[in-house]
Amino acid sequence: MTESDDLLRLENQLCFALVTAARNVVAVYRPILEPLGLTHPQYLAMLALWERSPRSLHDLAADLALDPATASPLVKRLEKDGLVRRERSAEDERRLDIALTDAGAQLRERALDVPRQVMARVGMDGGQVAALRDGLAPFAGRRPEEF
Structure with missing residues (x-):
C-alpha cells in the first residue's frame, strides 16, 4: 500500500470521524434530554431561545x-x-416571532444540569470540552458555500 492509498482509508477520513462523532454525541444527549421531553434539535432551539426571546x-x-x-x-x-408561541411581529406582520412561554422559560432550570451530565458520560471536563469545540471552529458556524 502506498502513502496515497493510505489517504483513502476510511479511518483516515475527516468526514467519517466527524459524522461518527456527531451521531455518537447526539446518542449521549438522548437519554439526558428525554426526561425534559426534548429531542436534540429541540434542545438546541431552546438554548437559542433561552439566550434571546422573542426572536424571528x-x-x-x-x-x-x-x-x-x-x-x-x-x-x-x-x-x-x-x-x-409563534406570533406575528407587531413591527412587521410578515415576520413570525418565536417567544418562550412560561413553561419554556421554566424548563431552563431543569436543563441547567445537562452539560454536566454530558461531560460525566463522556469523561471530559469543561476545559476538554472547550478545547474540542474550539478545534471544530473551522467547520462550525459556516455554511458549506463558505468553504
Whole structure:
C-alpha cells in the first residue's frame, strides 16, 4: 500500500470521524434530554431561545444553521408542547416571532444540569470540552458555500 492509498482509508477520513462523532454525541444527549421531553434539535432551539426571546423564525434558524423551512416544524412541535408561541411581529406582520412561554422559560432550570451530565458520560471536563469545540471552529458556524 502506498502513502496515497493510505489517504483513502476510511479511518483516515475527516468526514467519517466527524459524522461518527456527531451521531455518537447526539446518542449521549438522548437519554439526558428525554426526561425534559426534548429531542436534540429541540434542545438546541431552546438554548437559542433561552439566550434571546422573542426572536424571528429567520433569526432562530440562522443561529441553528438551519433553513427557516427546516426550523419551522421544529418550532411547531415546541409550540404544541407548550414551550413556545409563534406570533406575528407587531413591527412587521410578515415576520413570525418565536417567544418562550412560561413553561419554556421554566424548563431552563431543569436543563441547567445537562452539560454536566454530558461531560460525566463522556469523561471530559469543561476545559476538554472547550478545547474540542474550539478545534471544530473551522467547520462550525459556516455554511458549506463558505468553504
